[in-house]
Amino acid sequence: MAGKKGAGVLELAVLGLLHEAPMHGYELRKRLNALLGMFRAFSYGSLYPCLKQLLAKGLITEDRPEDRDGTTAALPLQSRRSKIVYKLTAEGKERLQDLLTEAGPASWEDEGFGVHFAFFSHTRADVRLRILEGRRSRLEERLESVRSALARTRERVDTYTLELQNHGLESVEREVRWLNELIGRERAEQEQARTSNTTQDMPRETGR
Amino acid sequence: MAGKKGAGVLELAVLGLLHEAPMHGYELRKRLNALLGMFRAFSYGSLYPCLKQLLAKGLITEDRPEDRDGTTAALPLQSRRSKIVYKLTAEGKERLQDLLTEAGPASWEDEGFGVHFAFFSHTRADVRLRILEGRRSRLEERLESVRSALARTRERVDTYTLELQNHGLESVEREVRWLNELIGRERAEQEQARTSNTTQDMPRETGR
DNA sequence: GTTAGCATGTAAGGAGTTACATGATTTT
DNA sequence: AAAATCATGTAACTCCTTACATGCTAAC
DSSP, X not given: OOOOOXXXXXXXXHHXXXXXXXXXXXXXXXXXXXXXXXXXXXXXXXXXXXXXXXXXXXXXXXXXXXXXXXXXXXXXXXXXXXXXXXXXXXXXXXXXXXXHHOOSHHHXXXXXXXXXXXXXXXXXXXXXXXXXXXXXXXXXXXXXXXXXXXHHTOSOOOHHHHHHHHHHHHHHHHHHHXXXXXXXXXXXXXXXXXHSOSOOSSOOSOOO | OOOOOOOHHHHHHHHHHHHHOOEEHHHHHHHHHXXXXXXXXXXXXXXXXXXXXXXXXXXXEEEOOOOOOSSOOSSOSTTOOOOOEEEEOHHHHHHHHHHHHOOSHHHHSHHHHHHHHHTGGGSOHHHHHHHHHHHHHHXXXXXXXXXXXXXXXXXXXXXXXXHHHHHHHHHHHHHHHHHHHHHHHHHHHHHHHHHSOSOOSSOOSOOO
């Protein structure tokens, strides 16, 4: 089975950024940490191996400035260390689309949600909606379970623990409100697109 | 050098919870996920190995109900599967204190902050303050770098990316405000403790 | 001419997850 | 007596980090 496994957040993020423009590793990392800096940070130790792996899978190509002058034969050919610009291949674009189209836990759990969301403009409208709803219900589950745990342990009143739980609850509630707004907007847009039916927002695979 | 390394969040969390009361693994996990459920969740696959490791280090003891009746010789002695209650040893308490006393990156980075905070009532007042301030400045660095990255890339106006960045910024700003309030309270308490000087909040090692 | 930042990489390892495997106890 | 939940455990694996190692290029 040719089941492409082992994605990780990095793969998606790299493919997504390279889709916007070809780049070299160092720059990629900066853009990465600017994009997702609020949620997570990646180190070179994970980025470069990831690039290598994507290269091996044929999802990106590297463009090394292969000192393409025939004259200077003396200088060490391979040792010229310079920027290596990576570019998405056709298969890479396909893979990116695949990753952006699957609305599953990977797309709404903590690790993956941010990255998936960041590239929502390349995601089909219906998938966007399902991801947003998936995340919302995930968060609501969490609220539920923590709230009931809080209710059960009313006696235990460690101030700091309580403070932490409250702050956590409020943060998650805030994110749910944010999601509600986004979902509302998405639905309105879908409605609008359905009535004035010309084309959908994004490329769709099946007319259904 | 007897440098005890390889802590991880779990070790602290387990020691902290066992300090409150002896417990068995299953219950421990539930309490763990109730306590930190908003931030992270642990699975048995990490909890049990961790307990084993703590046991090996002598930080906890296990109390298996070693069917302590001499009569029933026939039934399989070792196969009796039942609750194993873990309890903190003296060294475990010491280790917990050590972990709670070091105010470093481990205590204010994303992974560790929540757990450290959860057990703040067992933490020295001055350490609490330094951890809160450490986290705040960490978050402010993050704000700074993401804000400047945003300012640089004004042209790129992908709606979703922007939306994500904004939500991220607001979340972090919110946490900073929360920290500000906590720091204010801590300082007020310290002030109060300093003027009416009887004893400090928490056990202190050196009078300094 | 030396520091600081740009740029690429590797080896070793940590921390935790998933999936599996099993058994005991309570509820229905 | 079946189903749910309580309870303990292991093996393989994943993703990512830390620390190291190297070299180029611009600024001071």
